[in-house]
Amino acid sequence: MTATLHLLMLLLLPALTWAKSLPLPADHTQMLPGPYMFVWKDPNGQADFKQVSTLPDSAWQAVGRRDASFGYGGNAYWLRLDVHNPHDRSLDWILVIGNPLLDQLDAYGLDGERIYRAGDQRPFAWRWLEHRQLLLPLRVEPGEQQRIWLRMQTAGSANLSASLMTHVTFNHQEQLNLLLQGLFFGALIAMLIYNLSIFCITRDRNYLWYSLFVASFSLYQFIQLGFAQQWLWPNALAWQQLSFPFMSALATLFGIHFTYGVLELDKAPKAYRWTTQALKACCWLVLGMALFGPYTPALFGSFALLIACAPVAFIITLLRWREGYTAARLFALGWFVLITASLASIFTGTGLLPYSLLTLHAQQMGGLIEMTVFSIALAARIRQAQQAKRQAQAKLIEQERRLGLEQAKRLELQQQISENLEQRVQERTATLQDTLQQLSQANQRLAELNRHDGLTGLLNRQTLSEELTRACFRAMRSQQPLAVLMLDLDHFKQVNDRHGHLAGDACLRHAAQRIRQRLRSSDWLARFGGEEFVALLDSTDMTGALDLAEQLREDLASNPCPYQQQSIPLSLSIGLHAGTPSTPACGEHWLDLADRALYRAKAGGRNRVACYEEQALDNA
Incomplete structure (x- = not known):
């Protein structure tokens, strides 16, 4: 009886050994061999196949x-998978390793021969x-177990x-995956070209950072999905x-620059700027580690940087939203999606989340949604800026319209004081024409007002100098005489002291008006300063100038200034010089000569006319 039991156990031993074998599918389904696998962790990574097979x-x-x-750690793992073909025909299967970033993957058969060597640290x-992924073709005969x-x-x-699938299933899924990956990268390229175009047009650096x-x-996604090693650097293993x-880290750095600019953190409190500067420094540190340091610290540094930056960006976006930056709500949504997707991808790599199509492509989908939201937010930002x-x-x-109205009122007031200066400014029309045209016209009128004295409406001293030069040039060219009259109100300080400065202003306006009425339209009258006036008389010799000066003096003396039911007497002292100038630059000299004559009239007792005759006029 005991011998019979031993014989029965020997017969059942192969069946018990293969009890966990994976039946290969014959249809187009996809199998996950994980639950059928057994694992042995090689603590030193030095075990060979002979040692492992005898465990x-x-x-x-x-x-x-x-x-x-099995998470991170750099350990070597031996996996054992038993498969059998329960069908009556041979089929070709493919064992697809869904992690293109595995450094080394070796496959061995029953005879101990290594039948496959691959990984991103091998050519x-x-x-x-x-193929971008690690593919192990399998062929199991009918009823065979391997x-x-x-x-x-x-x-x-x-x-x-x-995952394990037939060639037909793999080809079908590969076409679908390539279509989805093409759409994914096509969408990213479209966003890249679109935002670069906007940057070239607007020169807004936010679009460059984005x-x-x-x-x-x-x-980054091109590398993670295995396309980079396949198409860009198949033999650059260290760089891979x-x-x-x-x-x-580079994508994180550009994301920080983009967030800093688009949320206008340079205008926010200093805490925002300090935080972003610290994160930028961490990005540069990880970039340096990736280029010059060990791989594992750089890898975990990039993960830590991503885990730190994404929530910080999300929190800053929410705070900016609370501070009234309305566009931040879209950025908050984008960062939330990216945080969720990135954490799902990282936790899947550590083994905390199970592998699935959702977790496998979570970062792709989250990144695409986040970038789409950011593009919409940028478009909303453009609309907000518009x-x-x-x-x-x-x-x-509106400000220009108000300025135009104020300037029109000022022009109207000035033209009421001096009716003969420029054509009266037409009253404001019922409907304003183009605002920019009105502003241009108002600026021209303001420039004209700058030529005149604000109190008397006469030319000011600067304009007098310009007109004196022109008058000298005309007189010299036409060989016609020119006369310069320097007029000064006598005892004007006593008028101010006795009647007040407002009365003095009224006397200045009264004197300017009386003098202007006696001049010809071709003559120029300017307020030289204080109570002094200067008159330029074209085609007027010494005799004519003396005659006009006496008329001006007598007219003002016989017509006192009416002010608040008072009559303020005024008198003029006049100095003049006349002749034919020999150079246009003699104007200031002639003013000096007329001024000397004025001092002579003042010294002679005031309310009189004095002239200055110069023999050597050509040397003036």
Whole structure:
């Protein structure tokens, strides 16, 4: 009886050994071999296949997870998978390793021969199939059972993410994946080109930072999905390993610059600027570690940087939203999506979350949604800037309209004082024409007013100098005489002291009006300063000038200034000089000669006319 039991156990031993074998599908379904795998952790990474194959079953542990993920640590893991073909025909299967960033992956058959060597730290040409992922073709005959040994070692995430499917299923899924990846990268390229175009047009650096962020994020995804090693650097193994944390930190750096600019943190409190400067410094540190330091610290540094920056950006965005920056709500949504997707991707790599299509492509979907939201937010920012510009333009137009009205009123007042200066400014029309044209006209009128004295309406001293030069030039060219009269109100200080300065202003206006009425339209009259006036008389010799000066003196003396039911007597002292100038530059000299004659009239007792005759006029 005992011998019979022993014989029965020997017969059942193969069945018990293969009890956990994976039946290969014949249809187009996809199998996850993770739950059927057993794992042995190689503590030193030095064990060979002969040592591993002789391990007792008690040394092996069931994986139990669909994704066969063991987190980070850089250890070597041996995986054992038993498969059998329960069908009556041979089929070709493919074992797809869904983690293109595994450093080393070796496969062994039952005979102990290594049948497959791949990984991103081995030349791309070693792979059996030119594909971004690690593919192990399998062929099991009808009823056959096989055992596959896998050795996995990587400095990154030890996540096998394996699936088993037929060639037909793989080709179908590969077409669908390439379509989705093409749409994904096509959308990123469209965003890149669109925002670069806006930057070239507007020169707004926020669009440049966003374009660089999209470009670096796209290359980061290109590396993570295995396309970079396949198409860009198939033999640059050291750069392939360092490029992943490098591009992650670079995308984070550009994202910080973009967030800083678009949220206008330079106008925010200093705490925002200090925080962003600290994060930028951390980005540069991780970039330096990725280029010059060990891979593992750089990798974990990039993860820590991402975990730190995403919540900080989300919190800053919420705070800016509370502070009244309305566009921040869209950025808050974008950062929330990116945080969720990035954490899902990181936790999947550590094994905290199970492998699935959702977690596998979470960062892609989150990044695409985040960038789409950011693009919408940038467009909203453009719209907000346009609205602010229109409001500013409307405000400016209103200010210009008010300025035009004020200037028109001032012109009207000046023209009431001096009826013969310029044509009266027409009264304001019922409907204003183009505002910019009105402002231009008002500026021209203001320039004309700057030529005149604000109290008397006469020419001011600067304009007198210009007109004196022109008058000398005309007289010299036509050889006609020119006369310069310097007029001064006598005892004007006593008028101010006795009647007040307002009365003195009224006397100045009265004197200017009386003098102007006696002059010809071709003559010029200016207020020289204080109570002094200067008259330029074209085509007037000494005799004519003396005669006019006496008329002006007698007219003012016989017509006192009426002021508040009073009659204030006034008198003039006049000095003059007349002759034919020999050079246009003699005007100031002639003013000096007329002024000397005025002093002579003052010294002679005031209320009189004195002339200055110069024999050597040509040498003036």
